[in-house]
Amino acid sequence: MPFAGEHSASPQESRFRLIWQLDAGWPRPLVNRDVLDLEGRFLGRPDLLDPERGIVGEFAGAVHRHRSRHRSDVRREDLFRRAGLEYVEVVGADLRDRALVVDRMEAAAARAGRQPRRWQLGPTPTPLDDVLDQRDAMIALAEQGTPGRAE
Template sequence: MTWPCPVDPSGVAGPTRGEAAGPRWRRTSRGRYVPATVDGTRPEQRVVEAYARTDGAGAVTGWAALWLHGAAYFDGAGAPVPLVEGRRRLRSTPQVRVLRALLPDDQVLTRRGVRCTVPERALRDHLAGTGLREAVVAIDMAVAAGITSRRRLRGVLPRRWETALDLADEHSASPQETRLRLVWQLDAGWARPLVNRDVLAEDGRFLGRPDLLDADRGIVGEYAGAVHRDRARHRHDVRREDLFRRAGLEYVEVVGDDLRHPALVVERMEAAAARAGRLPRRWRLGPAPVPLDDRLDHRDAMDRLADGE
């Protein structure tokens, strides 16, 4: 990140007034500049340029805070940077959305030199105006990053998001996996699947980790994103599908455009259900992963020890 700087008459800590007016510097906000070569479209750069407007009194929140906490899927594409303004009165612009709200000290952390709201508050601000399905996607991706959990979010998020929390899953690995799962549950009316659970052969050999698994009917659900188009990855996917089928698992695969047509996906799922069970079951579940809350509680305990508490 390149921090915006004010004009410096000496030209040492920033541009001179004449340099600031020239092509080698870019104005980010009133009185602040970065070199023109700095890419202002990168999420972290957008965040630091917006935060500089607060003079350190406010905090970033929403997607920007979640990004700084390490939630990679919150890149803010097409969205302004959300700021809680703090003591300085700011004005919203196409680049910045200003939230006028209380900012208690216990809801603020510093990440990479930027004051940002804690993950739970950041997610609450991010969800404002979001529909149910995209709220589940956002919760899943915050949880997948290991920065919070469904348990920690309960009581923090408004009650209207209880259904989204109920639908969320701590094991989802991508937004499209979550969207497929919501078609699975809400459109097809199928029971909640296991998510990214190891599947083993009867002799204990690892067969794969499907995106979704109906363990009762023996049906695997897979989202094939752009990464799966790579030749080596496609070869791996074909091999894995073959292993699943030989073990008695039926297979449903969807690509990105399919998720725009839930009825098509449901039809594919029902066809798989009609085929399921024709081969003997030659697979079993691998061990359940350690619950996320256990991992977060352990991390927090280690942090307290490191701080000498």
Template sequence: MVVPVPIDPTGQSGPTPGQARGRRWRRTSAGMYVPADVDSGRVEQRIVEAAAVLGPHGAVTGWAALCWSGARWFDGSDGRPVVIATHVNLRPDPRWVPCKEGIDPRDHDRVDGLPVTTAVRSVCFEARHAPDVATAVVALDMAAYSDLASLEECRVYTQWRLRTWTGVPQLRAALVLADENSWAPTESAMRLVWTDAGGMPRPLCNRPVFDLDGRHLGTPDLIDAELGVVGEYDGKDHFSSARRARDLTREERFRTHGLEPVTMVGADLADPAAFVARLRAAYQRASRRPAAERRWTLAQPRRWIPTETVAQRRALDPWDRARLLRHRRAESR
């Protein structure tokens, strides 16, 4: 990334006035420049250029702070402007959105030299200012996915540091619905459809399932721990012939052990009616299944290392973290 620099009459630390007017430099904000060949489309560069206008005591916040701190799912691919917490009066600019909410000194952080708000403050900001509760839930889920903020940390922060701030009722509602073990925004969306439009009990997220001898059958996206209804989200990466073959084998393995799979696809996110019908049919079949056919359990064998919570994942050493969590990146979409 290239940090914007001011004009330097000597040309040593920045462009001279003449160079700044030429084609080899690009103006990023008032009096600040980067070389013209720097890619302004990269999300990290967008964040760096926005940070150049912060002024004293300001910080990048919201999705951009989470992105800069390493959150996988806050990648700026939707083109949203960078949110900057600052009291500087700035000219309107589509690249960033100033926010004049106060920042407690305890909420300041610096990551790789860039001033950002802490992960807990940043994700709570995202959830408070999200367009709806569902979007707020996804933000909390995905910050937890990267282990940047636990739900308990967010609850404590909300209780003691936010209280009557804008959007706190929505944040509190989202905290009730959020989960620390969702692996992708689409999984979070499926979970919310499952309980809201579907009207079914809240499922567990990415909980490993075993046969009665302790062999791992698979880790479905969602599972009803009581009836064994299993929810899977199939994104575009599931449509290749090889992947589809693996999915069908896995589905059959679930069925032969007494589980009842149901699948959501991308079109169901826009109009969940068809998925809801499949979900309710799966629940009806599961409710009629004799108890003797249940050959699965969520009880983890002693050798198993659980990774369902932020606390459990943070406690892993680097080797176990790389070994036990690599499948999340391979499976998530």
């Protein structure tokens, strides 16, 4: 449980995060956190982010190979790099070779910080517990207004 992440979007993203922390020994990354430019414009929401090193980690699954998605991924990587963030991307088979992923991460760390930081974090996401509490409250309200329901 100490390695669970409530904002993880996929099992592969979680596997990458475990390599990030356990194999590379890097601090716990921010997960799916909005990144903005200095004027507040949205740049992207990377799978993993080390805000101290300025490194983005992305898992590129099968959906990323579709033409339109790949085009937007390339654009987003360019925006991150222009903002001073270094980029590490992995695919499914990479996750079976943890040494390869760690080597890729260390190479990114060696390149990081060469450009000025021109990015900031977006707002802190709502905790999952709060989201679920809000959902439960909405369901309870809807059920109260359902005709034929016993009070």
